[in-house]
Amino acid sequence: SGMANSSWTFSDVRNVILSAHxxxxxxxxxxxxxxxxxxxxxxxxxxxxxxxxxxxxxVSSFFRGDREKAAVLDVACGTGLVSAHLKKMGFRHxxxxxxxxxxxxxxxxxxxxxxxxQCLLGQDEVPVKSETHDIVIIVGALSVGHVPLTVIxxxxxxxxxxxxxCMTTRGNPDNREYKAELEQMIxxxxxxxxxxxxxxxxxxxxxxxxxxxxxxxIPGAIYLxxxxxxxxx
Numbered sequence: 001s002g003m004a005n006s007s008w009t010f011s012d013v014r015n016v017i018l019s020a021h022x023x024x025x026x027x028x029x030x031x032x033x034x035x036x037x038x039x040x041x042x043x044x045x046x047x048x049x050x051x052x053x054x055x056x057x058x059v060s061s062f063f064r065g066d067r068e069k070a071a072v073l074d075v076a077c078g079t080g081l082v083s084a085h086l087k088k089m090g091f092r093h094x095x096x097x098x099x100x101x102x103x104x105x106x107x108x109x110x111x112x113x114x115x116x117x118q119c120l121l122g123q124d125e126v127p128v129k130s131e132t133h134d135i136v137i138i139v140g141a142l143s144v145g146h147v148p149l150t151v152i153x154x155x156x157x158x159x160x161x162x163x164x165x166c167m168t169t170r171g172n173p174d175n176r177e178y179k180a181e182l183e184q185m186i187x188x189x190x191x192x193x194x195x196x197x198x199x200x201x202x203x204x205x206x207x208x209x210x211x212x213x214x215x216x217x218i219p220g221a222i223y224l225x226x227x228x229x230x231x232x233x
Contacts, residue, residue, distance in 0.1 A: 013043045014210040026120050029146065030099045033078075037102035040079050049207045051168050051220060055139045056085035058222045059166050062198050063135065067091050070134040073158055075151075076121065076141030080107040087112060091135075097127065122148035128158045135159075137166040144178040149185050156194055159227045165195065170206060171219035179221070186223055195225040 016039075020032055036043070063070070067090035074083045077096030086094070094112050097119045098104050104116045117127045121141065136155045141147045155165050167186075169179050189195055199222075206220030
């Protein structure tokens with residue numbers, strides 16, 4: 001893998017990412033992230049990966065509670081990019097889960113998290129009690145070949161009544177079908193009155209495109225939902 005040197009370029013990163021998006025088994029995927037962990041932050045910087053910041057800003061702009069006390073569950077936390085942004089916005093309490101131990105080791109070094117747990121999303125149950133978090137956020141993991149959509153209900157379950165769930169996904173061609181299914185799942189929970197929509201933000205410049213079909217930037221979307229229905233009697 002690329003050492004942190006100046007000869008490591010966008011096209012190297014591109015090859016790394018393309019191998020991540022291949023439809024491999026969960027174990028292979030985790031192995032991939034384990035080997036990528038050391039260079040992950042430098043690589044996503046080259047990608048101009050804006051999702052962690054944009055999702056954190058989205059949560060921050062709608063959250064009305066006490067930031068000092070709010071419990072944040074950072075799902076597929078990776079090296080801690082999302083929580084690092086939320087901390088700058090005044091949040092203090094973070095619990096992280098991720099499938100990759102190597103990523104979790106790096107997340108631990110940030111000192112951001114009260115607790116970090118390894119969990120293969122969609123295979124292992126999400127290791128948190130029901131209704132314990134004010135904010136549940138998952139950035140970047142909801143895409144084809146990564147995390148199955150069954151995890152959405154688990155995220156809802158981990159959220160306190162009145163709490164927020166923030167999810168992101170990519171909008172490039174190879175993820176379109178998954179995105180449509182994700183939106184269908186989100187709507188189904190809305191129809192069951194499990195949560196209500198706060199905002200959905202379609203972002204044109206999500207990250208630099210890596211696949212052959214796409215050039216420039218690919219789009220992405222942020223979905224912010226609040227558990228329970230505000231209009232209930």
